[in-house]
Amino acid sequence: MTASHPAAAAPWRPLSSCGRGCLRPGPPTVGRLRRTARIAAFLLLLAHVPLVALTRLAGHRVSDAAYRWYMRGILRSVGVRRTVTIREAHAPAGPVAPLVVSNHTSWLDVSVLPAALPVRLVSRADLRRWPVIGWIAAVGRSLYVDRDRLSTLPDSVARVAAALRRGDAVAVFAEGTTWCGAAGGRYRPAAFQAALDAGAAVRPVALRYHVAGTLTTTASYVGSMSAAESLRRTVAIRGLTVDVTVLPLIPPGAAPDRRSLAALAQRAVDAHHPVALRCSMRHCPVPHAVCTRCARTPRENEPVANEPMAKDDDEQQHVRNPDRSPRHPDRRRSRTTGP
Incomplete structure (x- = not known):
């Protein structure tokens, strides 16, 4: 698996200008022994995916809880600490769950959001066919979008809206691809149509990776970098922490259309970035x-x-x-x- 590359992407897909030049060197690193131990722990967790998949037989409540704990284990195995800050003390309750939207920096994001919030992720359709990764996505009840068949996009939006109406919070990385964290992409409006159709609120979430309070791009998954290379870079970082800032809800009716709603969510996330x-x-x-x-x-x-x-x-x-x-x-x- 590799990060998005402009030459290989379809013309309608969002592209990131971030590349290896965005990966600023400098964060402290751990020794080779600890790096090896972290990779071994990560692979050991992947080997236990079939056991996690069996929890689906016990129903969604059990499998959803197992999925969240599994994602937390993934973060701990590679040495990532997690802090969660909720900016709103009391979220209004309702039968329709919120659409959760976040900036997208690293492959770690797909573990960070489910570890912090009870959400179903919107994933690429081809992940269903991947060994191990596809099983994890199935346990998390991911919703899929076929990025190569644009004719299926309305159906994908309808499935997200239906999940929101059933009370399942759905998380989407609205930039459409990963950025380095010191730059970002415009939020794509398609997913926000699901919130409008379902009458759902939008919950912006800001993710920030740092070491000792200093923003780092070392954990970013950008350019032509492979997943293995990104894993090696991530496990080498000493004291990597991801701050998850859960921002106030954008209530239904706050924006007249999906593009305005996407802009509201993007401004909310940008406003809480520390730099x-x-x-x-x-x-x-x-x-x-x-x-x-x-x-x-x-x-x-x-x-x-x-x-x-x-x-x-x-x-x-x-x-x-x-x-x-x-x-x-x-x-x-x-x-x-x-x-």
């Missing part, structure tokens, strides 16, 4: 909070063809285009090397 990020184009000197990812070029980050259920995304592109926006009066190139 002044830069935009996704590394040469852009404008702070991320001001730029709102407007410096992305169509070649690197934006599909050229119109994407289904998001036809008017290009209509908003002039707002983000630095050549037309008053927020970018000076586009002089910077020698900034970070994302």
Whole structure:
């Protein structure tokens, strides 16, 4: 398994401009013996997937609990600590579960969210055919999206909406692909249509990986990096912690359409990031909070063809285009090397 690569992706898929250059060196590392022990613990947990799968025979409540504990074990096995902060003391109860949306940085995210919250993940359809990974997804009752067959997207949205109506919280990584964490992608609106159809609230969640309080991109899964390489880099980090910030609900009716709803969720996540990020184009000197990812070029980050259920995304592109926006009066190139 490899991270998304622009050359291999279909033209309608979201692409990330992040690559190996975004992986900043410097975090302290553990010794070779501990790295080996962590990888061994991780592989041992994978070997026990069939036992976790058997919990499905006991019903969803038992299997969901086993799945959450299993995901917590995955994080502990590779040396990742987890902290959860809830920004809202009392969430309004209702028969319709919320749509949980989060930024996407690492392959660890698919363990972090279920470990922190009782959610069903939206996953790629081809994961069902993968050994071990497919079994884990089945235990977690993942909902699948076929990214190669756009005609199935309305059915996928309908399945997510039906799960929300049944009271199952569904989590989606709305950027559509992984970014380095010091830059991010625009939230795609398709999944938010499910929340509108179901009358569900949206729960933004901000994920941040750090070492001793300092943001790190070392755990990111970007560019042409393989899963094995990313695993080796992750288990070598000493004191890697992921902060899960559960933000206040965006209530039903807060936005008139899916694109506005996606923008609300994205702004909520961005506002709780602890650093002044830069935009996704590394040469852009404008702070991320001001730029709102407007410096992305169509070649690197934006599909050229119109994407289904998001036809008017290009209509908003002039707002983000630095050549037309008053927020970018000076586009002089910077020698900034970070994302």
